[in-house]
Amino acid sequence: MQAQRAATERGRAALRVALSHYVANGLSVAFGLLLISGGVHLALGVAAAAAAGVGVIVTAPPDLPGPRRGKFWQMVPSPLVGLPLFFCVQLLHSAPLHLGLLLVPATFLAFAAMAWGKRGIPIAIAIMFSMIFSMATPAPTGMHEAVGRTLYFGLGAALYVLYALLANLALNSRYRVQAMADLLSSLAALMRTEARQFTPLDDSGDVREVPRPLLGQLLREQAALADQLQATRDIVLESPRTPRRQRLAGMLVTVLELRDMLVASELDLDALKSHPGHAAALCEMQRILLELADATIALADALLLGRQPGTVPDRRPELAAIRLEEDAAHTAFAVGPTPAVLARGLASRIGHINDEVLRLVGLARGELEPDLAVVRANWQMFVSPTEWSLRPFFRLWRWDAPPLRHAIRAALAVAVGYAIAVMLPWGSHDYWILLTIVVVLRGSLSQTLERRNSRVGGTLLGCVVAVALLAVHPSALGTLVAMTAAQAIAHGFAVRKYLITSVAATVLGLLQAHQLNVGMSPTFALFERVADTLIGAGLAWAFCYVLPSWERSQIPSLVARTLTAQARHARLALGLGQLRSVQTSPELEWRLARREAYDSLSALVQATQRSLSEPRAVRPPLEPLEHLQAHSYQLLAQLSAVKSMLVLRRDRLTPADIEGPLQRAAARIEAHIGSAPTSGPLMPESAAATTVAEPIPLPDPFDNDVSPWLLRRLDMAVGISAQLRDDAARILQPPTIETPQTA
Numbered sequence: 001m002q003a004q005r006a007a008t009e010r011g012r013a014a015l016r017v018a019l020s021h022y023v024a025n026g027l028s029v030a031f032g033l034l035l036i037s038g039g040v041h042l043a044l045g046v047a048a049a050a051a052a053g054v055g056v057i058v059t060a061p062p063d064l065p066g067p068r069r070g071k072f073w074q075m076v077p078s079p080l081v082g083l084p085l086f087f088c089v090q091l092l093h094s095a096p097l098h099l100g101l102l103l104v105p106a107t108f109l110a111f112a113a114m115a116w117g118k119r120g121i122p123i124a125i126a127i128m129f130s131m132i133f134s135m136a137t138p139a140p141t142g143m144h145e146a147v148g149r150t151l152y153f154g155l156g157a158a159l160y161v162l163y164a165l166l167a168n169l170a171l172n173s174r175y176r177v178q179a180m181a182d183l184l185s186s187l188a189a190l191m192r193t194e195a196r197q198f199t200p201l202d203d204s205g206d207v208r209e210v211p212r213p214l215l216g217q218l219l220r221e222q223a224a225l226a227d228q229l230q231a232t233r234d235i236v237l238e239s240p241r242t243p244r245r246q247r248l249a250g251m252l253v254t255v256l257e258l259r260d261m262l263v264a265s266e267l268d269l270d271a272l273k274s275h276p277g278h279a280a281a282l283c284e285m286q287r288i289l290l291e292l293a294d295a296t297i298a299l300a301d302a303l304l305l306g307r308q309p310g311t312v313p314d315r316r317p318e319l320a321a322i323r324l325e326e327d328a329a330h331t332a333f334a335v336g337p338t339p340a341v342l343a344r345g346l347a348s349r350i351g352h353i354n355d356e357v358l359r360l361v362g363l364a365r366g367e368l369e370p371d372l373a374v375v376r377a378n379w380q381m382f383v384s385p386t387e388w389s390l391r392p393f394f395r396l397w398r399w400d401a402p403p404l405r406h407a408i409r410a411a412l413a414v415a416v417g418y419a420i421a422v423m424l425p426w427g428s429h430d431y432w433i434l435l436t437i438v439v440v441l442r443g444s445l446s447q448t449l450e451r452r453n454s455r456v457g458g459t460l461l462g463c464v465v466a467v468a469l470l471a472v473h474p475s476a477l478g479t480l481v482a483m484t485a486a487q488a489i490a491h492g493f494a495v496r497k498y499l500i501t502s503v504a505a506t507v508l509g510l511l512q513a514h515q516l517n518v519g520m521s522p523t524f525a526l527f528e529r530v531a532d533t534l535i536g537a538g539l540a541w542a543f544c545y546v547l548p549s550w551e552r553s554q555i556p557s558l559v560a561r562t563l564t565a566q567a568r569h570a571r572l573a574l575g576l577g578q579l580r581s582v583q584t585s586p587e588l589e590w591r592l593a594r595r596e597a598y599d600s601l602s603a604l605v606q607a608t609q610r611s612l613s614e615p616r617a618v619r620p621p622l623e624p625l626e627h628l629q630a631h632s633y634q635l636l637a638q639l640s641a642v643k644s645m646l647v648l649r650r651d652r653l654t655p656a657d658i659e660g661p662l663q664r665a666a667a668r669i670e671a672h673i674g675s676a677p678t679s680g681p682l683m684p685e686s687a688a689a690t691t692v693a694e695p696i697p698l699p700d701p702f703d704n705d706v707s708p709w710l711l712r713r714l715d716m717a718v719g720i721s722a723q724l725r726d727d728a729a730r731i732l733q734p735p736t737i738e739t740p741q742t743a
Helices: 002-018 021-044 046-059 071-075 077-091 096-135 143-196 215-236 243-265 269-273 279-305 316-320 328-332 339-364 373-382 391-395 402-423 431-440 445-471 476-492 498-516 522-545 555-573 584-611 622-648 655-673 685-689 707-732
Strands: none
Touching: 002 143, 002 279, 021 046, 021 143, 021 476, 046 077, 046 096, 046 143, 046 476, 046 498, 071 077, 071 143, 077 096, 077 143, 096 391, 096 402, 096 431, 143 215, 143 243, 143 279, 215 243, 215 584, 215 622, 243 339, 243 584, 243 622, 269 279, 269 339, 279 316, 279 339, 316 339, 339 622, 373 584, 402 431, 402 522, 431 445, 431 498, 431 522, 445 498, 445 522, 445 584, 476 498, 555 584, 555 622, 555 655, 555 707, 584 622, 622 707, 655 707
16 A cells, blocks of 8 residues: 555656646757757758757757746847857867867856856856857868858857747746746645654654654755745746736745744744653644645646646644643643643644645635735845846956856866867867866865766766667657757756756767767767766866865855844834734835845855865864754744734734833844854853743633733744854854964
8 A cells, every 4th residue: 555655656746747847948948949950951951950959059058937027138148159159169170279278268258157146057058068069060171161050050049049038938827837836846845844843752752753853954945945936936926917827926925924834833842842741732733734735735736737726624623622631740840831832832833834725725726816915016026137237247356256266167177178188089079078077067066076976877878878879870850859859858857857967968969969970980979978978077076176165165144144134034023013004015025034034044054065065174163053054943933923923813912012022022133143243252052042030821822812922932032043143153253273282
């Protein structure tokens, strides 16, 4: 039975991948290659089709699922810069020294485009492709042939820009649904991880099923979800004018609320586990969380398949029935809230998750109307800018700027790689070493190591597949179809599973080279491609240590950004205006602050994870970094719980009792973390965490005034902010140097 269930789940996961937006985008790119190359082949011949295909391959990397606005300006830079570089390489084909003098500065300028972040990376790669695939062509016999190839290259690039605009316009509606379904799948996975935290302890204090702590996994999943949320915002929040788009935008807003509810769901969990007799209640809460995760993934599948989602039962009655029997002997001497009260509080917060899942399904079924007043009026503030700015270019010219150092590093690696390639016996195929360097070398050592391993393994598999295809001597049409399939896979999985991309890209590159070089020996190609890949991957790895930008150099600014974002989020989450009404302007400002709080913490988590692959001598202080991330996560959880009470349960609050504490808590959090962190003297942790003289008595949250719960959350948030300040001070302390003692 379990094996059958596992097989069914694997089948569903495979179906989700097949119906995802990145696979749809890969198929769209591949169809564009087939359409343009096939059309040019019929009209102008095989050689013209091969050059036009290179133009398509060079132009395609920036063609990713995204909003319609700004699509043209995202697609144009690659062919505009790539066309003259393609022509210059054609002219210098027979002059290795002059070609090398072109490749090195052009590589520097191409990689400098990474100063624009995620928008610049595919453009930098595309520009490098224009030179590398121009090297893959036979040396032109004269100026006429070089100009002809360049014109065919430009024709393929121009046609693909037009195709990409039309395809993105046609697929925009589908991309919205697919992006939302993918986001819901990630949210369901996060729910399951949260549910694992509800695994009870046995009598010895060991966790029954999950002995390892889950905080690190939660932080990584939250960081990945933050990136995915922004990509989904860019697509879903663009012009939400039609009812269908408004429902999707409303679902996105609900996902944001659900993320907050999940963060807050684990509050008091450790305290409850320290009391005996908690197992039955925790198992019941875990079961409900897993069922809510199943409902969320079922909703994602229904969206992908275009079906009406099924109804979801309301689990509020089950949660309200969860109670913990009091131990009178234990309760008489207990300090703080009793286990029964803690269990009721946990069940109440899971009830909020239940409410948001019900709202998600209601929106998807069209039974609820989305509340889009904030989004409709101000959606531009939540999406990434689409216009190009020169500010990143001007900020590039600092010696400690990571993009500048990466551009220098890449130029040096390409220079050494090209020199080695020219000296090899198969120097006529020197482009493969450079191609490997370009796709493997990344801004951090951890990313380069991951790419190196995937590239080597993928090339080995891809060479075998390509040689097998070429061994049957396919026709021009058969080669084009195989290239189309390889392009679809390579493009679709580029940011998801690079090993798959590497296999497909190897097949694509070898078949493209076969078209450009009629008569190439497929048997010899296997040896030379593997050897070139090993050389290129080794060079990319080695040059990671040249002018390195270790993560510890970025940690101080990331810590400062995290604390500033946490302080601003706290100030706005604890604002008094929401006690009277939730107005558009304050609500918008708080949402922007919340996004920055999550994004800044995500950047810090990712930098810390990357540093684990760096040499031990240059790693940042990991222990205080982990503490700061954990405390930031806990502060977000406390403030999310406070915000939920202020917005969702205002009818159960006593304003006179909480207005003063709200103001004082906001001021104290601002005093702790509102200014730039320093490496000054540390406050003892016990003193930092204690903010009240005695515990606050807590009523049942289902039936009574929840003001005491809010006061408890405020008290704990203030204590956590003091711990955050101390964590930052420990991170920024200069390393201590032990001096030898003299006898």
